[in-house]
Amino acid sequence: MKTDPPHILCINPWIHDFAAFDFWAKPLGLLYIAAILRKKGLKVSFLDCLDRFHPREPREAKVLWDGRGPFRKTEIDPPQGLEHIGQKFSRYGIKPQWFESDLKQIKKPDIIFVTSLMTYWAAGVSETLQAVKKIFPDVPIVLGGIYASLCFEHAQQNTLADLVIKGPAEPRLKKIIKTFTKFELDDHDLSGDLDALPFPALDLQHKITYAPVLTSRGCPFSCEYCASSYLEPRLRRRSPENVFMEIEHWHKNHGVKNFAFYDDALLVSANQYAFPLFEKIISSKMELFFHTPNAVHINAVSKKAARLMFKAGFKTIRLGLETTDFSKTRNHDKKVGDDDFFNAVENLKTAGFKKDQVGAYLLCGLPNQNLDEVQMSMHLVKQAGIQPVLAYYTPIPHTAMWETAVNNSKFNLIEHPVFTNNTLFPCVISTIDLNRISQLKNQKI
Template sequence: MSKTFRKKSILLVNPYIEDFSAYDHFSKPLGIIWLASYLKEHFTVYFINVLNRLHSSVKKVKFKEDGRGDFPKQIIKTPECLSDIPLYYKRYGIAEEAFRKELLGLPEKPDYVFITTGMTYWYTGLSYTIKLIREVYPESKIFVGGIYASLLPSHAERVSGADVVVPYQNIGKVIGFLEKYFSLRFSKEVKMPSYDILGEYYYLPLMTSTGCIYKCSYCASSILNSFEQFNPENVFQWILVMNQDYGVKKIVFYDDALLYKSETHIDVILQKIIESSINVQFYTPNGLHIRFLSERTAQLMRKAGFVDIRLSLESSEERFQLESSGKATNIEFNRAIENLYRAGFERKNIRVYTLLNVPGQRESSIEKTMEYIYKSGAIPMLAYYSPIPGTLDFEKSREITDVDEPLFQNNTVYLYRSGFNLEYLTYLKKKELQYRT
């Protein structure tokens, strides 16, 4: 008799977060659901999203109109090394018993568990997730990938409790790593993410490219990924599937360089969307490059259904612009705002990130930047700097306070320990609120 070979299984997990604050600001684990599209070629794939706000165990679910909202959470003991921070420490995600129930409810014991990671300072939530999985499936081999595993692979190997650390964020390198590990071959085509495993579709994330063309002193995008734009026709087809098969009307771009070479990329995608007459709304939480926001692109964005425009100015101070990135000037910013207004956007649609607490930044420049943005016709949004390993500003941060321990790379921790004037911060928050209203 011939033997029946069982297809091996992989459980994908979006883990707990432990932090002073966390919020579903269009936060979906796009990387791991994208990876699922490839894994399905050889494995049975399951998925548990610990941060699922719509989980049956979550009693109070608050949604903003655009889909954002609070993660389920509970207050936990603050790590001793963070005891000087006068805030409650929390664990974000479904209750432990609910997670155990999800694990025990799988159709089979997974041969492997793949866990994604986010911020470096969330590693304690990752370790807690692994601990719970080990208690239920002690024999399953656990892999860890994502941002933390890519930026601090040695730390992840020592501390996380995983069996295998995949030190790449780039999907091609991840696939290459897994091909060697499993002695398999995966498809080389750029696939649509497996949105089917998410199970909830109030909004969906989308990337039309990976990486970034700039190497900003405070950002790790170019470190984590090489820049590559996907075929516009393929992206358009993905959007059709998201809208028609999943009923999604809110799509969130995760690109770091969405507008680059717009004539042959995003403009093509938007024109196809307009011609298709599908009813969708688009959001850009990662911020758009001001330099590439042409009048034509602004017009197409308006017609295609963009409702929330986020721009990455960071500072109106010319010295800061040149030293940190050189990606935008005030003249280019003013031109971008004019293009958006000509297209029919209003102040309420346009929010502009203003970096706060970057090493070497003059505190007074933050308020000046906020005033400049508002007078230009947009709404300023404070963006809190956190030290990211591998960046130029991380080295400058080390000269200010200890940031080598990943927990100290938390933007809240760094804010308290860097010497930033907290009374001035309170003032800036009030100004930010005034500008919104």
């Protein structure tokens, strides 16, 4: 019986897409798993196929002031069924030969954990697993993450994973480790208390230009285009003290200044969670910059919230608006009223935020969507004095809108996740509407 702690290799796969950019995008779930296993005494290695700072990069990676930057891009053949789409398709990330060399230099692992993000990046996951199996054909691969959870059967049938898992991996770690290695993992602190988890292993990266932060998992809302409530059925919170300790850790020990909140519910129950956190950050007098790429709920942007966010160092604010059709008969998102939106914008302006710091997400490309509403929403957002940010609709399995999307798409969305890519506008049938969306994208309205 094997008694030595096993060696676990964690891998972030390539992206296959028409376009990709590091908009504060890190495999946070996988880095949590790496941190947990490392804390429990297992040997952990990490390879990032999206590594912008790979040692073999011939030129210094471009880093914007907020830590973001472009990925290496290599044009590849488009997937079957998209050969005539007229757009270039690429692999984003390090060269395959670099990845193969990195794999060969690592001591043979006992288990390989691979994550997956966007569902339509499935082909990049598949290529990654093929490359891994070429070097380690008999090492079990465990595939998790968003694609694996939302397209479970597809991942089982179309990747070389030995095990595909749905949802959070922490509760299953003990069983997975024992099944493949016979090693007994102590899982007493993996019952669901987020404060009991170690900070994610961001230090396994070659360079940390920003840190993603989760103060909670889950969302109290169930918007019909979003899968958050499926992936995380209940809202779980971390204490403000624990989150502050993490931010302080990355800043003081690794010099990190930029932080991106991955929360779906950052300002929900703000008096108990967000406000105490912001106050701690303000009192610390650390020079920090915060970003909310996942958006904050508009009706939670009170005067106090705006004031504290400004003082704490928030620099990029995204509001989850979706539409400015505030009528009671509107479809889709119903959690925002017109007073909520205008009050939130006024509160942010009064607090000191500038126009270029605040944007409102507007959904575009929905099934049977009236683009007049999108155009009017863009005008209204501009008139309010902030930026409209078009969020192109991606059909997602296990959402309330999925069946409607399947029935109103020009592609067979069930055949392969690649057809759900929002770049394709899969639910926009009319050429006239496609041309109009192009005009909206260019602000020619």
